[in-house]
Amino acid sequence: MKKEIRFSSGLHLYGNTMDRFVGGGYKANRTIDQMFADAATVKDLEGVELVANWHINENNVNQIKELSKKHNLAITMVIVDIFTQAKWSMGTFAAKNPAIRNQAIEEVKKYLDITAQLGCDLINLWFGHDGFDYSFQADFLKAWQDIIDGVKECADYRPDMRLGIEYKIKEPRTHLHIGTLGKALALLSKVNKNNVGIVIDVGHALAAYENMAESVALCKLFDDKMFHLHLNDNYRAWDDDMMVGSVHLQEYLELLYWIKKVGYSGWYSLDVFPYREDGVKSADESIEWLKAMIKAVDSVDDSEIEAVIKSGDAVGALALIRKMLFR
Amino acid sequence: MKKEIRFSSGLHLYGNTMDRFVGGGYKANRTIDQMFADAATVKDLEGVELVANWHINENNVNQIKELSKKHNLAITMVIVDIFTQAKWSMGTFAAKNPAIRNQAIEEVKKYLDITAQLGCDLINLWFGHDGFDYSFQADFLKAWQDIIDGVKECADYRPDMRLGIEYKIKEPRTHLHIGTLGKALALLSKVNKNNVGIVIDVGHALAAYENMAESVALCKLFDDKMFHLHLNDNYRAWDDDMMVGSVHLQEYLELLYWIKKVGYSGWYSLDVFPYREDGVKSADESIEWLKAMIKAVDSVDDSEIEAVIKSGDAVGALALIRKMLFR
């Protein structure tokens, strides 16, 4: 494995999880201290992501800094909370209520500042409620324009910080406006700011019937815009947020090759929801899979891989994967 | 509309809703009194379903009876709680831990008794956690046999009560054992008890790429086993539990015709999750849609509908639907 690969994970892997049926949670609630302590025991983990209000707020910034230092875990990204509270349920940047829209933009600005204080230059914008469920519910033109304008305003507020847009096709709304890699690229073509890019969550790509490697490649082609990478797996119908290695091995090998090929230098960050599993073990196993898969990809010379890709030969491609795995 | 059509709804329509992101809920928590009072305002609603532990438990049976009487709302079904608590997360009737399996069976028996006290003869068994997420996690043979045996044991405990199995293909596990209409029928062929049947949730049918009307018809063909009907809608990829009328109108018309044709005499019960909507209004609008659709179906003579079905002519079928809607 190359030296430069650094693993991160969401801090939520070590907390409680719930869903609409098990409202009390599948586990017990955990403190920030406990979650950091857990993360520190994950082998090869060098950083954590935080979700605002779940993990960080304006009052515990120093605590986070200390925990980060104490456990030698970098803060790799802060995910602004525009999705965990009922007030955001009808949208944020695309909220029809201008007061809510303003609140959302102010929230982003606030966390741009807070994140900078943590020595991290990247926030995540996931527009989980900016979408619609029913026909005749959305004003597509206004919603998109409002998102474009809001992102520009936030980008201008802190040109020294980077804003990563995380697209997702559905959940919690049945339809999210910024739903696919293609739509995220289209959004960026309108936003046109150097400090705005894309967070690829591979589970979101799978749920949108994207090939994960093509999504990575297109970020490269469209101005090298892949700012961050979320790793997990699912069965394509939903964002199951399963452990890495659980379903899509062949496509994961291709993904890992293309991440290397495009020269991505960011974090390999786990976004797993271990409802019924131990968080630390889920992270450990996911990283073991990533290391094993990266090693499998690296076991074949890039020139040989490139020759297969150049040929476009399906049988050769399948034989290549077989060689990576079963030699 | 025929006289015999009676509308029911889950009591949860009038409560709070949450999901994995908005753990605090999209709304405020509500008392049982409030939820019953809300239900009583829904036009043409004659009954409610209860979820055990959310709405009913061994300590509030009398309160429920009083509320039911006060608001003139029949208790149409009790859904046994084998899914809202963390202890069920690795399964119930198919739990690998025998103690948990026993608890689940005892819970069902307990609610058979409680439900009988309420003057209702129907409980719902939804095996939401009896499934698996990962390869090599499930013992399919044992799980199925354990479910078969458990259902038989419960059916024998109260032959005067009816047990409705509600199948669902996924959520909250990525795979549920009793996932489709076909699997539910196969299960019933092994269980072989008169008092065990099927609850068709049309959203579950849609999510499994079933034609809702075919699912109803097959329950008829396989020993008239449709015990209860859950109504909602979704985009087929997930159990969105949207209001009736939101997505699949043409297939809903066919469904409503076949429900009439097979002589179903049970409740038309709403199972909607109004995350962002008012519960009462959601129920009202859903019932308005049902009444309008039933009227549209009834506007064409059954003999004319049967002639189209007998012909198998696609253009004729589409013209028939157009006639129902746009005459």
Added chain:
Amino acid sequence: MKKEIRFSSGLHLYGNTMDRFVGGGYKANRTIDQMFADAATVKDLEGVELVANWHINENNVNQIKELSKKHNLAITMVIVDIFTQAKWSMGTFAAKNPAIRNQAIEEVKKYLDITAQLGCDLINLWFGHDGFDYSFQADFLKAWQDIIDGVKECADYRPDMRLGIEYKIKEPRTHLHIGTLGKALALLSKVNKNNVGIVIDVGHALAAYENMAESVALCKLFDDKMFHLHLNDNYRAWDDDMMVGSVHLQEYLELLYWIKKVGYSGWYSLDVFPYREDGVKSADESIEWLKAMIKAVDSVDDSEIEAVIKSGDAVGALALIRKMLFR
């Protein structure tokens, strides 16, 4: 119905159809004369689309002109054949074989000229084989760049003609590069030619889990790029090319409203594959549905619809649709 709505259909509706199992076709082969004669009997049909090599080639241009005149059917678009022959099976503009790529580009130029001769200014580019099936088979960066460059070259060849890119997520390849509305917009942002736009096939939108109306609206927002519209329906999992009116009525109403709202002035063109149905009847019934749905949308004042959209209220949206259909 507004005067300006003009209906067109693919000429293939009146020909034979086949699939991988029924290689001899579901019907008999038909001559061009027969297909035009059939199209002429479809009520309210004012134009037809042609697929190159299926319907038009360099040798029958005059015949086509005469048939068009004789039957008073405008030629609304010519779909260049970069998908019906085995030579295109490994791609066209993104073919790894440069000779094939050149042939494809020359083919497009040839049909730009031929189409102009027919008095039509629009060709369709559907990159049905420019994609991949297996991991490690595609060179995403080169494929996309080759498509971008090829489209630019063709656009420059005839600035007086318009080129409509028809996106599709899968079939006949398991993955097509230009797969979604978002990716088509991203492509256009690189191509950057006035005479290059998008053909929205609503079945392709549905198969990509797009809301059809949002796809139309985004074409408006991104430089008014909707050049043409293909109408049909499906069950979202595949491009079933069913008759209009068969599955998605509520979303179709929203689509038709937004088409009107964005001021689209092009054709409403049927792209149905009537494998087991009569072509003329399929077209007639589809147009009857379109007219009925348009009338339903127009039956409510735009201001009332806009008020609902502005509110974002789901119950109001559903009541609006109910009013359109069941008043």
Added chain:
Amino acid sequence: MKKEIRFSSGLHLYGNTMDRFVGGGYKANRTIDQMFADAATVKDLEGVELVANWHINENNVNQIKELSKKHNLAITMVIVDIFTQAKWSMGTFAAKNPAIRNQAIEEVKKYLDITAQLGCDLINLWFGHDGFDYSFQADFLKAWQDIIDGVKECADYRPDMRLGIEYKIKEPRTHLHIGTLGKALALLSKVNKNNVGIVIDVGHALAAYENMAESVALCKLFDDKMFHLHLNDNYRAWDDDMMVGSVHLQEYLELLYWIKKVGYSGWYSLDVFPYREDGVKSADESIEWLKAMIKAVDSVDDSEIEAVIKSGDAVGALALIRKMLFR
């Protein structure tokens, strides 16, 4: 690898392929002699399946016997042609036209006799056109009863022969009646004949969101009814009929373990459609993958695998797969 594993393939792998766009085929047409000669070059292949009318008919039975003998390739199954001709397009056993229904039943009887002459005791019944596309098109009760009765009649005609029902959820109709494993089991519960069982096509299982291993296990539980196995892969949305090894490795390992566990003694038969690939190479690569995966499964003691399954531990299950692949 255990001795008893025997590989077969459809003879169609070595023929031409087509689809609705490339009607002339992706390749050249091949003679039966050529296809057998090709099959004979596939390493470790010991048998072939035939599709009636594509490969076998009443006039070439002796030729087939000679080719089978000459190339030392057993005839592993004959797939009765109730799907390649236009006359079957509105159904066969469930055809509304009684004359067509009778023809279909006679066709099956004829091929029961022909197949017996070939020294093979297994025919395949795939009801590819017995389904529907549009709402109000199907008479579900009659269709199912007609299929049940027809299968019984055919089973009684030759009790010495076995009839394998191959279920599939869609294609070429948008909905097939015998669509899922569950529905096939329900059908069998009504047919109730010893010589009627199930053909599991793993691609059909995947397209129906089944876990392939659970499908195999349920055939065991329901009277050991797995008669035959079709191997391929896809992306779950469609029956892509890709080479084995292309997409679902982890689930394939589980499948192969369960096939062993339930004691299946039939053929491992390839059903791949190599549209753009060489047929022999596709078969070779698929078999190499199968052998490699079987070896990986066998590399871990069954007792260790059983311990993981018994635990139900997801992390342990994933670690087990990692051990199989990356030790």
